[in-house]
Amino acid sequence: MKLLDGKIVSQAVKDQLKTKTDARIAEGKKAPHLAAILIGNNGASETYVASKVKSCAEIGFKSTLLRLEETITEQELLSKLNELNEDADIDGILVQLPLPKHISEQKVIETIYVSKDVDGFHPESVGRMVQGLPAFYPATPYGILLMLEHYQVETKGKHAVVIGRSNIVGRPISIMLSKNEYPGNCTVTVCHSHTPNLKEICLQADIIIAALGRPEFLKADMVKEGAVIVDVGITRVEDASKKSGFAIKGDVAFDEVAAKSSFITPVPGGVGPMTIAALMMNTFKACEAKDRP
Ligand code: NAD
Numbered sequence: 001m002k003l004l005d006g007k008i009v010s011q012a013v014k015d016q017l018k019t020k021t022d023a024r025i026a027e028g029k030k031a032p033h034l035a036a037i038l039i040g041n042n043g044a045s046e047t048y049v050a051s052k053v054k055s056c057a058e059i060g061f062k063s064t065l066l067r068l069e070e071t072i073t074e075q076e077l078l079s080k081l082n083e084l085n086e087d088a089d090i091d092g093i094l095v096q097l098p099l100p101k102h103i104s105e106q107k108v109i110e111t112i113y114v115s116k117d118v119d120g121f122h123p124e125s126v127g128r129m130v131q132g133l134p135a136f137y138p139a140t141p142y143g144i145l146l147m148l149e150h151y152q153v154e155t156k157g158k159h160a161v162v163i164g165r166s167n168i169v170g171r172p173i174s175i176m177l178s179k180n181e182y183p184g185n186c187t188v189t190v191c192h193s194h195t196p197n198l199k200e201i202c203l204q205a206d207i208i209i210a211a212l213g214r215p216e217f218l219k220a221d222m223v224k225e226g227a228v229i230v231d232v233g234i235t236r237v238e239d240a241s242k243k244s245g246f247a248i249k250g251d252v253a254f255d256e257v258a259a260k261s262s263f264i265t266p267v268p269g270g271v272g273p274m275t276i277a278a279l280m281m282n283t284f285k286a287c288e289a290k291d292r293p
Pocket of ligand 1: 168169232
């Protein structure tokens with residue numbers, strides 16, 4: 001078993017971006033600039049946004065963090081987004097999800113200019129990705145591809161089973177892995193909460209992407225010997241032995257599955273850091289795209 005180490009790969013991606021950013025600045029060009037919007041006081045969201053802002057600082061990107069009250073109206077939020085859309089210095093905009101119930105996620109996603117949609121959630125970004133046109137790939141699936149590429153995991157002709165069909169992980173990674181390029185050329189099966197014979201399907205998988213949000217759901221008896229396991233899940237479970245009062249669990253029962261796998265991502269330290277690295281890649285690309293007339 002070999003660990004797909006998201007800490008190492010994300011650091012390599014960030015180091016590369018820092019070199020490129022330093023070169024831009026030496027040429028008198030602007031630093032990439034990411035704007036993040038954080039609404040309310042969700043602990044997990046706070047942590048994610050803090051990591052994103054910290055990564056910007058490490059690479060030499062500018063970042064702007066807008067903290068907004070839980071009570072902000074949808075219209076006020078859309079106005080803020082339009083200000084950021086029109087701000088020429090800002091290259092990428094992200095709104096940390098989930099949003100308060102009174103705000104439409106779809107409206108928020110569709111308000112962000114496609115040219116600044118570094119989370120890759122805008123329907124136009126998704127459509128472009130599906131058609132193989134240049135586009136911002138959603139950060140989590142893009143991070144998974146970067147990691148498979150780094151470790152040169154063979155994907156061509158493999159059977160990839162994706163568990164979960166959300167717009168941010170399951171659906172896009174299933175499309176990306178079926179593309180006629182590396183990492184890709186997989187035969188993909190997408191499973192979800194209405195899949196009756198999940199274990200049977202998983203046992204046929206060369207690659208499993210577990211993105212369902214059920215702690216330690218994927219057990220050793222669901223996995224074929226030598227499979228590649230990518231664990232996207234992040235769930236906080238109560239743990240009195242931790243100072244924070246919780247532990248982070250993935251969707252894979254790591255110890256037992258690791259023993260059967262060829263490659264496996266840990267949680268934490270796997271897909272999580274890669275998501276941030278991919279977001280940084282998208283922000284850099286958004287900035288570079290503006291250099292072109
Ligand atoms: P979601 O709740 O939007 O979607 C979950 C999907 O899993 C659904 O499509 C559902 O049909 C499927 N599902 C649920 N129970 C199932 C079951 N028993 N069998 C088969 N399929 C089942 O979740 P999401 O936003 O895609 O996130 C999934 C997990 O990944 C969560 O734990 C989330 O926190 C985590 N996540 C991690 C990162 C990261 O950076 N590592 C990024 C995004 C999401």
